[in-house]
Amino acid sequence: xxxxxxxxxxMFVQEKEAVTLDCTYDTxxxxxxxxxxxxxxxxxxxxxxYQGSYxxxxxxxxxxxxxxxxxxxxxxxxxxxxxxxxxxxxFCAMREGWMDSSYKxxxxxxxxxxxRP
Amino acid sequence: xxxxxxTPKFQVLKTGQSMTLQCAQDMNxxxxxxxxxxxxxxxxxxxxxxxxxxxxxxxxxxxxNVSRSTTEDFPLRLLSAAPSQTSVYFCASRPFVANEKxxxxxxxxxxxx
Numbered sequence: 001x002x003x004x005x006x007x008x009x010x011m012f013v014q015e016k017e018a019v020t021l022d023c024t025y026d027t028x029x030x031x032x033x034x035x036x037x038x039x040x041x042x043x044x045x046x047x048x049x050y051q052g053s054y055x056x057x058x059x060x061x062x063x064x065x066x067x068x069x070x071x072x073x074x075x076x077x078x079x080x081x082x083x084x085x086x087x088x089x090x091f092c093a094m095r096e097g098w099m100d101s102s103y104k105x106x107x108x109x110x111x112x113x114x115x116r117p
Numbered sequence: 118x119x120x121x122x123x124t125p126k127f128q129v130l131k132t133g134q135s136m137t138l139q140c141a142q143d144m145n146x147x148x149x150x151x152x153x154x155x156x157x158x159x160x161x162x163x164x165x166x167x168x169x170x171x172x173x174x175x176x177x178x179x180x181x182n183v184s185r186s187t188t189e190d191f192p193l194r195l196l197s198a199a200p201s202q203t204s205v206y207f208c209a210s211r212p213f214v215a216n217e218k219x220x221x222x223x224x225x226x227x228x229x230x
Contacts, residue, residue, distance in 0.1 A: 009157070011174040045207065045221035052216055091159060095216065104150070104175065105219055107159040 002027045002096045006108035013082045014116050021077040021111045022110070025090030029053075033095040034075040035105065036066065040088040048090075051075055079113075087115045119143050123208050123222035130198040130229045138193040138225050140208030145157055146220070149191040153177065153204040154224075160207065167213075182191045198229045 005027040013019035023032065051059045051066045059066040079086055092108040092116040110113040135229060142149065150165035151188075162175030166185040182194040187215045191210075195202060205226050209219040 004159075035218060043205070043224050045209075045219075047218040050216060050218060093160075104162055104165060106162070106176075107152075109157055109159040117200075 001016075002029070002032075002106055004092050004108035004110050006092055006101055008110045008111045012114050012116055013079075013086075015048050016081055018080045019082055019089050019113065021079070021092075021113065022076045023077065023108060025073050025075060025092075025094050027073075027094065030061060030079050034066070034068070035093040035095075036055060036064070036075075036077045037091045037093060037107075038040075038086075038088045039091065039110075040085075044103070045091075049077070065111075081117045084088055084117060089112060118165070120192060121208055121210055121222035123206075123225050124199070125211065126223065127226050128228070129219050130195070130227065132198060132200060132229060134195075134198050136195050136198065136224060138195075138206055138227075140191045140193065140207075142191075142208075142210045142220070143189065143212065144212070144220065145188060146210035148211045149185065149208065150175070150219070151183065151191070151193045152209065153202075154207060155204050163206075175184050184227060195227075200204045200229045203229045 005024045032053045034063045038046045048059045049064045051068045063080045066077045089110045091110045093105045096104045121142045151163040152160040154160050161177045161228040164183040166172045197202050211217045211219050
């Protein structure tokens with residue numbers, strides 16, 4: 001069965017520095033997708049970035065980039081120039097199933113990031 | 118746009134009570150789902166639906182019931198609440214497009230005493 005692992009329950013980063021949040025996955029599918037979501041203290045789930053298994057380039061969205069290493073089955077989130085507003089819980093998720101209609105997202109346990117001023 | 122709307126935001130139940138968490142979306146999304154979020158466990162899929170009249174179980178379906186009579190609504194029913202169902206519940210939807218992200222509601226914090 002597919003599985004997502006986030007091994008860092010909590011992390012600190014100094015404001016304006018870069019930080020990497022780890023995510024490893026396990027799947028036997030050739031076609032899959034990886035997502036990152038942010039959950040601030042207010043509780044809503046905010047989509048950050050997506051990487052497809054056949055995408056040759058690493059995904060980037062503003063200060064967020066995804067370091068995709070297919071052979072190692074890792075999809076780490078890199079946040080550049082951290083801001084105080086980046087303090088939140090971050091979840092890595094993977095598409096399970098190959099059909100467009102019925103695929104499900106499975107989530108890791110999350111990493112709580114705290115940005116220090 | 119309203120997006121995905123969940124009600125109520127907070128609910129306290131006694132063990133054995135039943136209730137329905139409401140979820141509605143106005144984006145004409147075919148796919149809808151319910152997750153529960155517990156500390157240290159991320160989000161776990163309870164039930165999902167790929168269209169009106171079609172539902173299926175996720176990872177943790179026991180104690181929950183769903184139905185999908187319209188594209189817009191996907192209520193989650195707790196049949197006989199138990200303390201183990203104390204959690205934050207999220208409804209999420211997406212269109213049938215490859216690799217499209219899930220759109221989440223704001224969540225329902227449920228406590229079962």
